[in-house]
Amino acid sequence: MSHLDEGRLQELLDGEIPSAELPPIQAHLASCAECRARLDEARGIGAEADRLIETIDLADAPARVVPRVVTARPRAWIRNLAWAATVVIAAGLGYSARTTGVPNLTRPAVNDESVAAADKKAVNGPVLPAPPAEPETAAAQAPPPRTPAPTRRTATRAAANQPTLEGARNLTAGSVANAAKLELETAAAKETRQTAAAGEPESVQKKPKSPVVARLRLDETKVAGAAEGGKALVAPASVAPTPLERRPVDSLTTKDQPRLDTRSNDAFLNLMRGAPAPVEVTFSEALRRLNGSIRLIEGLVPVRLEVLGPDVRVVYPLAAGELVLAERLENGTLTYRLLAPAGFPADSLERLRARVRD
Amino acid sequence: MTGPIADLFAEYHESLVRMLYRRTGDRDRAEEIAQETFARAVAAPPRNPRPWLFAVALNLVREEGRRTVRHDRRLVLYKAEQPEAFEGPDETMDRGERIARVRTALDALTERDREALLLKAEGFNYEDIAATLGLARGAVGTTLSRARRRLVEAYRAGEGARDVAS
Numbered sequence: 001m002s003h004l005d006e007g008r009l010q011e012l013l014d015g016e017i018p019s020a021e022l023p024p025i026q027a028h029l030a031s032c033a034e035c036r037a038r039l040d041e042a043r044g045i046g047a048e049a050d051r052l053i054e055t056i057d058l059a060d061a062p063a064r065v066v067p068r069v070v071t072a073r074p075r076a077w078i079r080n081l082a083w084a085a086t087v088v089i090a091a092g093l094g095y096s097a098r099t100t101g102v103p104n105l106t107r108p109a110v111n112d113e114s115v116a117a118a119d120k121k122a123v124n125g126p127v128l129p130a131p132p133a134e135p136e137t138a139a140a141q142a143p144p145p146r147t148p149a150p151t152r153r154t155a156t157r158a159a160a161n162q163p164t165l166e167g168a169r170n171l172t173a174g175s176v177a178n179a180a181k182l183e184l185e186t187a188a189a190k191e192t193r194q195t196a197a198a199g200e201p202e203s204v205q206k207k208p209k210s211p212v213v214a215r216l217r218l219d220e221t222k223v224a225g226a227a228e229g230g231k232a233l234v235a236p237a238s239v240a241p242t243p244l245e246r247r248p249v250d251s252l253t254t255k256d257q258p259r260l261d262t263r264s265n266d267a268f269l270n271l272m273r274g275a276p277a278p279v280e281v282t283f284s285e286a287l288r289r290l291n292g293s294i295r296l297i298e299g300l301v302p303v304r305l306e307v308l309g310p311d312v313r314v315v316y317p318l319a320a321g322e323l324v325l326a327e328r329l330e331n332g333t334l335t336y337r338l339l340a341p342a343g344f345p346a347d348s349l350e351r352l353r354a355r356v357r358d
Numbered sequence: 359m360t361g362p363i364a365d366l367f368a369e370y371h372e373s374l375v376r377m378l379y380r381r382t383g384d385r386d387r388a389e390e391i392a393q394e395t396f397a398r399a400v401a402a403p404p405r406n407p408r409p410w411l412f413a414v415a416l417n418l419v420r421e422e423g424r425r426t427v428r429h430d431r432r433l434v435l436y437k438a439e440q441p442e443a444f445e446g447p448d449e450t451m452d453r454g455e456r457i458a459r460v461r462t463a464l465d466a467l468t469e470r471d472r473e474a475l476l477l478k479a480e481g482f483n484y485e486d487i488a489a490t491l492g493l494a495r496g497a498v499g500t501t502l503s504r505a506r507r508r509l510v511e512a513y514r515a516g517e518g519a520r521d522v523a524s
Contacts, residue, residue, distance in 0.1 A: 007499030010506075016484045016499070042503065049506040052460045052513055053479045058376050060457070061385035282389070283372050303364040317364065 001028050004035050009042045058284050278306035278313060286312045295327050295336050298355040320344065325356065363400050366407050371396065373480045374415055380476050381419055383461055391418045408482070409489035416473055416490070459516045466512035471505035478502060 001024050004012070011017050012025065029036055286305045287294055289312050296302070296314060303322075306313040314325040321341035327334055336356065340349050371392060378388035395415045404410035464472055470491060477487045487502075488495040 005500075006503040007496070010499040010503045011484070014478075014484065014499075014502070042506075045506050045510050049475065049509045050479070052463065052509060053380065053475065055453070055457050055460050056380045058372070058379055058385070061379060282375075301365055301368040303368070 001025070003032065004028065004038070006042070009035075009039055010046075012039070013043055013046055059287075276308060278308035281305050281307045281312075286314075290327060290329055290334060291332075293334065293358055295325060295334065295356050295358060297323075297325060297352055298357045300352075300355075318344070323352065362403060363396065366399060366411070367396055370408060370411055374411055377412065377476050377480050378415055378419065380464070380479070381416070381473070387422075391415050391422075394418060406489065409486050412477060412480075412482075413490045413492075420469075459513060462516060463509050463512035467505055467508050471501060471508065474498065474501045475505040475509065 004025065008017075008025075017025065029039065281289075283305060286307070289307065294312065294314070297316060300316045300323075302314045303317050304315050306315060308326075310328040311326045312328065314327070316323040316325070318341070320343070323341075323344075324339040325336055326339055327336035329335075338349060338353055338356075340352075374395065375385075375388050375392045378391050379385050382388055382391075392415065395411055395418065398414055399407070399411060464475075467475070470493075473491055474487055474493075477490055482490070484495055484498040487493065487498050493501065
C-alpha cells in the first residue's frame with residue numbers, strides 16, 4: 001500500500017482504525033522506515049499536545065459556591081420560596097393549598113410509580129406534626145405494595161411518554177414528598193446534634209393546627225436572594241395568599257399538588273425545623289472540601305452534590321426517594337454514612353454500603 | 359433533578375465545564391454556558407446527547423464572543439517579568455506561567471482546530487468530534503494532526519519570546 005498520510009497516522013494513534021483494517025497497515029509499517037519515523041514523530045507530538053492541554057485544569061479555577069439548578073428559564077427564587085411556605089405548611093398539617101401561576105420549568109419527568117410510592121412513605125413515616133386522624137386514613141388507603149422497578153428504566157419510559165415540560169411540572173409534587181421525607185428523616189436523626197451546634201435554638205412551634213413559624217437561618221449559602229427569601233417567608237406563613245383546603249392526606253398525588261420548585265421546599269422545610277439548608281455544590285467544590293477524594297457508590301449515578309455543615313452529601317435517586325451518602329473529613333480521615341428513606345430495606349442498605357468506593 | 363437529564367448531567371457536566379474552561383479561560387463563564395446548555399437539553403432532550411451538548415455549548419461560546427467585546431484576560435505578561443526565563447527549562451517555570459503559555463498557543467489555532475483538540479481531550483472519538491463540529495468523519499484525523507502540530511509549534515515558539523503578546 002502507499003504511504004500513510006497524516007490523517008491515517010492520527011487514526012492509527014487514536015485507535016480509530018477497525019481491527020480488520022489493521023493488517024495491511026501494519027505490514028506497510030513493517031517495511032517502510034519513513035512511515036515508521038513519521039508515526040513516531042506524530043506520536044511524540046500527540047503526547048506533548050495532550051500534556052499541554054492537561055496543564056489547564058478545573059482545579060485551578062474553583063467555582064463560587066452557589067446553588068445550581070437546571071431550569072429552562074430564570075427562576076423567581078424568592079417568589080417560589082414564598083409560595084413554598086404556604087404549601088409545605090399545608091402539606092405538613094394535612095392540608096393542601098391550591099396555587100396557580102407559579103412558573104416552574106425545572107426537572108424532567110419522574111416515574112409516577114415512584115412518586116406514588118414516595119407519597120405513601122411520606123405519610124407513613126415520621127413527618128411534620130399532622131392531625132392524629134391522618135396517619136390512619138393514609139394507612140387504610142395506602143396503595144398495595146408494588147414490586148420496585150428500576151428507577152432509571154421506568155423514568156425513561158415515563159419521560160418518553162410525556163413532553164418534557166409536562167413531565168417537569170408533574171415531577172415537583174412527588175419530589176416535594178420525597179424531599180420532605182428525606183430531610184425529615186435526616187433532620188430527626190441529627191436533631192439533637194444540630195440544636196446543640198446551632199447555638200441559639202430556633203423557635204419552632206409544633207402545634208398541629210397552627211402555622212409553624214420559625215426564625216430562619218441560612219447556613220453556608222452565598223445566594224443573596226436567600227436572606228430576602230427568609231424574611232419573605234414569615235409573612236406568607238401567617239397570611240396565606242390562597243385559600244387552604246382540607247383534604248385527606250392520601251390524596252396528595254402528583255396531579256393535586258401545586259407546581260413548585262423542590263429545592264425551595266427542601267430548603268424551607270429545613271429552615272422551618274431550625275436546621276441549615278443543604279447547598280448544592282459542584283463536583284470540584286465537593287472534592288475540594290474532602291481534600292481531593294470522594295466516596296461514591298459503585299454503579300449508581302448521583303443526581304446532585306450538596307454541602308451541609310461539614311458534610312458533603314452525594315445524593316442518589318431511588319424509586320422511593322433519595323439515598324444520601326454523607327461524607328466528611330474528621331481529623332483528616334474521610335468518614336461517611338448512608339442515609340436512606342424510612343422503610344428502605346436493611347439488606348439493600350447493606351449491599352449499597354458494600355459498594356461505597358473511592 | 360431526576361431522570362434522564364440527571365444522568366446526562368452526572369455523565370457530562372464536568373467534562374463540558376472543563377472543555378469550556380479550556381476554551382474560554384473563564385471558569386464562571388464556562389459554568390454559565392454549561393448551565394444554559396443543560397437547560398436547553400431539558401427543554402428539548404437530545405437523542406445523541408454528547409455531540410449535542412458540546413455543539414450547543416460551543417455555539418454559545420461563539421455567539422457570546424460575537425455579541426460582546428471581551429477584554430481578553432487570558433493574555434498575560436509572561437516573559438517581560440522574567441528576562442532570563444527563556445533560557446530555562448519548562449520545569450522551572452511557574453505553573454501559572456505555563457498555563458498562560460498554553461492558552462496563548464491554543465489561541466494560535468483556528469477555531470475549528472482548537473475545538474477538535476479540546477473535544478479529543480474530553481475523550482471524544484472521531485465520530486463524535488465529526489458530529490459535534492459538523493465535519494466529515496474522514497476529516498477529523500487531518501484536523502487533529504494539524505491542530506496538534508500547531509499547538510506544539512506555537513508553544514515552543516513561545517519560548518524565547520520577550521514581547522508581550524497582545
